[in-house]
Amino acid sequence: MRQIPGAWHRTAAGAGLVGSDGSIHPTIFAEMSALAARTGAINLGQGFPDEDGPSEVLEAARDAIAQGVNQYPPGRGLPDLLDAVAEHQQRFYGLHLDPSRNALVTAGATEALAAALLGLVDGSDDEVVVFEPYYDSYAAVAALAGARLVPVPLRWPAFQPDLDELRSAVTDRTRIILVNDPHNPTGAVFSAEVRDEIVRLADRHDALIVTDEVYEHLVFDSAHVPLATLPGAWERTLTISSGGKTFSTTGWKIGWVTGPAPLVDAVLAVKQYLTYVNGSAFQPAIAAGLRLPDAFFQGIADALRVRRDLLGAGLRAAGLEVSTPAGTYFTVADAAPLGATDAAAFCRELPERAGVVAIPLTAFASPAGRGQYATLLRFAACKRVEVLEEAASRLAALR
Structure with a gap:
């Protein structure tokens, strides 16, 4: 055998x-x-x-099924959802995206994370810095990609990283700084000082930033700040999110990646051999959700x-x-x-x-x-x- x-x-x-x-x-x-x-x-x-989730989103899925949106969608995702993702990033964060080049639909955020690490890690000499405790798929995907996981601890009760420990963790061997903000499992939202230091270290060591922002609309006392909006961050940052948490549709598994075209293309190169495509009728429904009022x-x-x-x-x-x-x-x-x-x-x-x-x-x-x-x-x-x-x-x- x-x-x-x-x-x-x-x-x-x-x-x-x-x-x-x-x-x-x-x-x-x-x-x-x-x-x-x-x-x-x-x-x-x-x-x-x-x-x-909201009735408008559920009804849009029913309508899409009734209208025959039941076969393979385009590899990058349905244009309507790609447009809605670009509109969302502009509306909430002031990011200007070309939906045909800077966005990609995935089978939830978990597939996006897997495809990003598999597509961007070069080999066993690469390191992926994460904030511990971390979503359990991070370690598994880093291992599959052949990278070494380097945890930076978040300590009770504030769960903010120590900046000196973060600086020690990020080196010239760091290929990716993987950031989950808002953070699962602790519920922490990183401070502006932490966000700025992540971007500074990535620039200093020529590392990429991959962000998991699935809880972006579930922040209680301030507005969510994507790392991609910070000065000097866009060109080295992949931003990942999904509709599951925002619209209470966790079983639909509709996620997306946004960022510079070369990085998004690297994710697509792997993603096409994972799920290829998914959730055709759910894609216009999530597009409708992203266009709901403030x-x-x-x-x-x-x-x-x-x-x-x-x-x-x-x-x-x-x-x-x-x-x-x-x-x-x-x-x-x-x-x-x-x-x-x-x-x-x-x-x-x-x-x-x-x-x-x-x-x-x-x-x-x-x-x-x-x-x-x-x-x-x-x-x-x-x-x-x-x-x-x-x-x-x-x-x-x-x-």
Whole structure:
């Protein structure tokens, strides 16, 4: 029998998915979701909404299906969505894009990230700098691309990087600085000082910047600032986003990449051999969403802020310490005041103790970095108000 390719085996093993005996381990997300289903616990672990998105977007998808938009779209994406992405970047950030050259539709942000790293990393001498804890696909894709992952820690409770540690991490070996802002899993929004330093270091070391901005419209107390808008950043920056979080359509997997044509073309060169194309009928629907009035975008942030505050109050009342997030779906809490020493073990006990599911922050960290997150948990606030109220009531049992 043909052997499993070494790159995949190294990636799976490094992610903790393959045991020393070759067995396949489920991810903590699958484990916690199964535990929620088995115990009837409220699942605040996985980051997906429990309500549908705006009716205009859903109706546009139905109309597209009825009108026969059901076959392969163009490789770059439907022109209407490419136009809408360009309009969105101009409207919110003042970026001028040629939709035929500076934009590309992808199968969600995750495919865009994978294609970007696979297309832009040159080999094993390249390094990818990330902010830890990080979205779990980052490490897997860096390994598949043959790059070395270099984490820069974000520490409780502010989760802002230490600039000296960032400067030490970015060197002439750095090919890509991978930036997730607003940040999953911590809910942090990077300061202007951090953003400026990322761009300065990228210029100094001739590195590329790849940004994951899927929570761009879920910032609570300030306007989102894409790195591509900063002086000197555009020519070396790929910006990635998607419609899943903004329009509560996470299952549609419609994402996009914007940036200089040579960088976007490098992503397309890989993307065409991954999914090729996807979601034809969903593309005009997301285009309709991107053209919704400003009141919609402000409204989704306002609604999530209410949920953030409700969840945070419930966690504090249960005896946990809380880091109030500046954006995203997520709130991080410290279970150490309740005697926790192992976040994963605490999460496995939580459904039985309180009828609620969370995710340990250690699931988002490298083996070397997990110690600093040993008692931290991530909770998702993207649920109906009544669900969060019930979760808060249940969490009171921890007292």
